Amino acid sequence: MTPSYHNSDNLSQRLAGTGIRPTPQREIVYSVLISKRDHPTADEVFARVKHQMPNISLATVYNCLETLVQCHLVRQVNVERGATRYCPNLHPHAHFHDEATGETLDVEIPQHILDQVSSALPAHFKAKSVDILFRGVVENKSL
Amino acid sequence: MTPSYHNSDNLSQRLAGTGIRPTPQREIVYSVLISKRDHPTADEVFARVKHQMPNISLATVYNCLETLVQCHLVRQVNVERGATRYCPNLHPHAHFHDEATGETLDVEIPQHILDQVSSALPAHFKAKSVDILFRGVVENKSL
DNA sequence: CTAGGTGCAAAAGGTTTGCGGTTAA
DNA sequence: TTAACCGCAAACCTTTTGCACCTAG
Numbered sequence: 001m002t003p004s005y006h007n008s009d010n011l012s013q014r015l016a017g018t019g020i021r022p023t024p025q026r027e028i029v030y031s032v033l034i035s036k037r038d039h040p041t042a043d044e045v046f047a048r049v050k051h052q053m054p055n056i057s058l059a060t061v062y063n064c065l066e067t068l069v070q071c072h073l074v075r076q077v078n079v080e081r082g083a084t085r086y087c088p089n090l091h092p093h094a095h096f097h098d099e100a101t102g103e104t105l106d107v108e109i110p111q112h113i114l115d116q117v118s119s120a121l122p123a124h125f126k127a128k129s130v131d132i133l134f135r136g137v138v139e140n141k142s143l
Numbered sequence: 144m145t146p147s148y149h150n151s152d153n154l155s156q157r158l159a160g161t162g163i164r165p166t167p168q169r170e171i172v173y174s175v176l177i178s179k180r181d182h183p184t185a186d187e188v189f190a191r192v193k194h195q196m197p198n199i200s201l202a203t204v205y206n207c208l209e210t211l212v213q214c215h216l217v218r219q220v221n222v223e224r225g226a227t228r229y230c231p232n233l234h235p236h237a238h239f240h241d242e243a244t245g246e247t248l249d250v251e252i253p254q255h256i257l258d259q260v261s262s263a264l265p266a267h268f269k270a271k272s273v274d275i276l277f278r279g280v281v282e283n284k285s286l
Numbered sequence: 287c288t289a290g291g292t293g294c295a296a297a298a299g300g301t302t303t304g305c306g307g308t309t310a311a
Numbered sequence: 312t313t314a315a316c317c318g319c320a321a322a323c324c325t326t327t328t329g330c331a332c333c334t335a336g
Contacts, residue, residue: 021335023291042325057293062326078221081301083325094260096268109263117237117260117275120252125239127279132260136270164310166316185300200318205301224326226300 014073028052029064033074033088039095039104041083079104079133094132107134161214171195172207176217176231182238182247184226222247222276237275250277 011030012022032048033040040048046061065086068074077085079097085104087095092114094107109132118127155165175191176183183191189204208229211217220228222240228247230238235257237250252275261270 021290023335025292055293059294059327060292063291076224078224081219081221081227084224094263096264096270099271107264107268109260113259113263116256117252118277120237120256121239121250121277124282124284125250125277125279126282127239127277128242129278131274131276131278133274133276134261134264134268134270135272135274136268139267139269141267164315166310168317198318200320202302202319203317206316 025060026064039085039087041085096134098138100137168203169207182228182230184228239277241281243280
């Protein structure tokens with residue numbers, strides 16, 4: 001894997017054929033999400049994108065994020081009341097909200113456990129997705 | 144007006160010993176949640192409470208809901224961006240958001256499955272709670 | 287040419303806060 | 312009496328919307 005900061009080709013590729021234009025704004029928004037996967041809010045994305053594109057507007061960042069969500073390139077995560085957070089990790093996973101630091105971390109959950117969770121639903125409940133959110137604290141390993 | 148609102152002994156009982164006063168407003172807010180468990184928003188709770196207590200304010204409803212959440216008598220559920228919803232079901236369960244109707248339904252999940260989900264966490268992740276939210280549609284059983 | 291994107295500013299929710307007045311322990 | 316609580320309104324934060332301008336196909 002090339003440690004390149006130009007993940008924008010990735011977006012072009014992913015968007016190819018969807019009829020959605022890989023505009024500079026969308027590519028930068030996407031690359032910001034990819035390069036630091038700390039579940040930023042729209043406002044935080046806005047601040048980071050501005051370093052590369054000072055004239056971008058917050059409304060455009062919202063538009064780009066919404067587009068990426070529609071394309072299933074990005075997931076929205078709601079951990080708290082307040083701002084929605086954005087996650088570019090498409091692999092099935094859960095989130096862990098560390099109440100001490102305020103951070104939200106990705107947690108891998110084995111697929112067979114996710115399947116078991118879904119199988120607990122009554123037969124006529126057809127789930128398209130399942131979001132799992134833990135709240136707690138991450139202990140210092142040295143303790 | 145005589146303070147003889149003690150129609151919800153349930154709440155009084157539950158609050159007894161917590162040091163938190165079972166005020167008429169809190170009791171009515173709680174009884175509204177109990178009597179129709181459809182995960183209303185604060186605004187919806189406000190509208191329902193007003194029928195019994197026309198002078199209550201929205202801010203007071205927010206305060207009461209917040210107090211009930213702090214007392215662990217009510218859970219907050221965030222299914223969508225937009226208003227937080229409130230759930231008086233304390234039994235461990237998941238939520239299913241029906242995208243067709245907009246309703247949010249309680250779903251029982253066997254404890255051993257919840258335990259399995261939690262056991263998928265790395266050892267130093269200490270979870271205090273886990274929220275599970277499905278999104279999908281509930282099929283008509285006659286189909 | 288025209289459909290789709292962008293930037294800006296204003297508006298629209300949803301929630302919190304500050305303050306004066308009230309009530310229960 | 313005093314700390315907790317209520318009602319009201321304004322403030323606040325996040326997100327959406329309307330509109331003028333621009334650009335790619």
